[in-house]
Amino acid sequence: MNVTTEVVRDRPSAKSKTSAGWSILKRDWFLYLLLIPFLLWYAIFVFKPMYGIQIAFKDYSVFKGIEASPWIGLAHFQQFLESEYFWRVLKNTLVISFYSLLFVFPAPIIFALLLNEVKNALFKKTVQTLTYMPHFISVVIVAGIVTNFLSPSSGIVNLLIEKLGGEKIYFLAIPDYFRTILNSMTIWQGTGFAAIIYIAALAGVNSELYEAAVIDGASKWKRTLHVTIPGILPTIMIMLILQIGGLLEVGYEAIILLYQPVTYETADVISTYVYREGLVNGRYDMATAVGLFNSVVGLLLIVFANRISKKYTESGLW
Amino acid sequence: MLESRGEKVFYVFNYIILGLFALSTLYPLLYVLSASLSSPQAVVTGDVFLYPKEFTLTAYKAVFKENGVWMGYANTIYYTVAGTFTSMVLTICGAYALSKKRLKGRTFFNLLISFTLIFAPGMIPMYLNFRDLHLLDSRFGIVIGFAVSTFNFIILRTFFQAIPEEIEEAARIDGAGDVRVLFGVVLPLSKAALATISLFYAVSRWNGYFWAMVLLRDEDKYPLQVLLNQLVVKMKPSESMLNDISYSTGETIIYATIIVAVIPIIVVYPFIQRHFVKGVMIGSLKG
Incomplete structure (x- = not known):
């Protein structure tokens, strides 16, 4: 496992970087697979509403939705x-x-x-x-x-x-x-x-x-x-x-x-x-x-x- | 160790103060129980103080006749079981993956998630998010929308981090794949922590009321706590509860409703208490 990282350090070319990326993915694919639903949950139920905070600066209309509502500042x-x-x-x-x-x-x-x-x-x-x-x-x-x-x-x-x-x-x-x-x-x-x-x-x-x-x-x-x-x-x-x-x-x-x-x-x-x-x-x-x-x-x-x-x-x- | 006179006085007072504090937590529940088993007249005139007067079960009969209470119970059990299961699956996924130091991007994701501890999106953006996702008045919305508690995630991640890497390596040498390592080695080793986290989730599900009140419209989907808000806090026992027995007051019915709602917690509490204490201890070590 350490071999790949050493290779990267010796030859920091673009090609070896992508291959290092692949080997990391190959090694840790299971961890990333576990991470997907977890991060997706945070994205949908925590970070998406954070994005919605912008209506504090908008004249929000239910029909126009969050993005199309006009900005009105403070x-x-x-x-x-x-x-x-x-x-x-x-x-x-x-x-x-x-x-x-x-x-x-x-x-x-x-x-x-x-x-x-x-x-x-x-x-x-x-x-x-x-x-x-x-x-x-x-x-x-x-x-x-x-x-x-x-x-x-x-x-x-x-x-x-x-x-x-x-x-x-x-x-x-x-x-x-x-x-x-x-x-x-x-x-x-x-x-x-x-x-x-x-x-x-x-x-x-x-x-x-x-x-x-x-x-x-x-x-x-x-x-x-x-x-x-x-x-x-x-x-x-x-x-x-x-x-x-x-x-x-x-x-x-x-x-x-x-x-x-x-x-x-x-x-x-x-x-x-x-x-x-x-x-x-x-x-x-x-x-x-x-x-x-x-x-x-x-x-x-x-x-x-x-x-x-x-x-x-x-x-x-x- | 020799004690001075002042210290002896202190010890006596200490026992008295702590004893009184302990009794003050016990007494309200004891009174509610006694009142629920007494006749309404005895309660209203103030005869009941410690134990039931004019013992009767009519208040409980009225509570159990109420369909809403059964429905609320069923809903609460559903939200607790389905919710805790969903929470555990997601929390284990995230905590295990982000407990691995070798994982690329780990620091970034951990920071991102820790940030949500000190800055939350707030009530209205969350509500609008549920509306945009068409999860208003939806049982599924309640189950999935509050699945992960960042605090519980950190406790579990801290616990996974403490498992020596050598144990996993040994299993790999024996030919176990990633999936086997997680299910066959890591999770069985973490039984105590998993029990603690499940209980944290289950108790907060059982007791949760605010978002259920905000997101649910249909009374058939109400968990017990939302129902209790109407029956017990707003003190409006339903028509059918009062009519049948021709009560002058719903007071004993209210107390019986409290007991019916609180019994499951009181019964399991002695068994789960030490897990909670353990959870707080793990959580207090900075993650």
Whole structure:
């Protein structure tokens, strides 16, 4: 097998290049055969729609199709930036993401650190099994449980409030509660499973460092602060970069399930706006432009976060 | 190791906090189960808190009488089985081919595919693509359109890369061709990884709702999750469910529907959990 490559190196003429091409194809024909359906799938279902993003700059008409529709430049972007919805959806997206960074992101780290201190193996295993479980339940069911528990007529939460002598509250119709409900739901469903990656990282922290710290008389808290957390910092940074990259994505599937027109003022984010504008109102070109705005900002954020992280912690995605 | 008083207090609190967190994941499901087995009156008045009151199975009878639920179940099973199979075939093809360092163009293709992790085409271009391909309201569209997850592809590629080349060489010396090497050597060696990836695909198929809701029109094609969105989240139990039993409220029917939908996952969950943990571990090693 190495012979062919050496031949190519000795005589880099056009003729031997094609024959080298043939011998590569002859050697790896099976791998290329496997690659065809796989790449075809990406071409049809990922890259072809990427080509369709151009309608963000066009006056798209269903009858003319993507290519024949006339270019109109940045008109859709301008219209979006000037619309009354722009600030609402941008603000909601940023606020929900900010709360998510503040509360949802650290939850699995804290959970993993606490679990790491548990010595009773059975207790540890039980807690893990129970807390991983919600990850496997669909977001529809979780949202269903939330809506029904918070229901003003017969939800358990309001029944309890009433028993304790309080007034019933229609939680999901009050804009002020929406973000808290959404992020609590995410924490409930995702914390246990998201902790796995940190639990694995914790298992990899050098135990000699702990022993040295104990000999030096470091307290539990100091050991956590100076040995454990630095040990899992690369993992935390990578997860943080990913989180920042997805900052504008926010869990729109969950939002679409939970929000209603009365809570749009705090619940409507860029993605849900794209969904309504595009799939409900049929303004495909406008919605694509808004979606592209979202993706590009997301892309810039992840590149930026990666650069910062590489500069200060030497760990990054690429 | 000697423990200071502060550390002892910490340990006690730690057990309490973790215990409460674990219970908080268990309780909602326990309540839903109990409520689904109680009389509507007991649920509405708040008598049910931990275990069923005025035990009855009428809510389940109403759920099982509903044809839509059976249909949704059948559709979900179809999407899960056909979808997971399609996903596995395509993912194995790509992951095996692109795991080979000697393959020309490998770096380029890998970069191209990794790029889709940080930049996706977006909801509307994807929808229009399905429309242009005449895959709206099509079961086949649901199965093929979401076949490959780039994340799963990377996990499997990483796994294939870790198989020593010598093992394949040895099989070749014994006279095995390319096809035999893949099916007779590589895939049997990768059983654990294949199981993990299949489960990742199967669970996301079972739970998927958004694109099914967007792409399907005909109710006969709805998977369970789309149906649940109407029955459980929008809290609109169908007419026929309510009429038969002359309920004052659909509350217990809703809870019974949740249980019926979640049971398969809860039953298999203890067996698949460790595979998932393993998958996350492989995935966390950078591909």
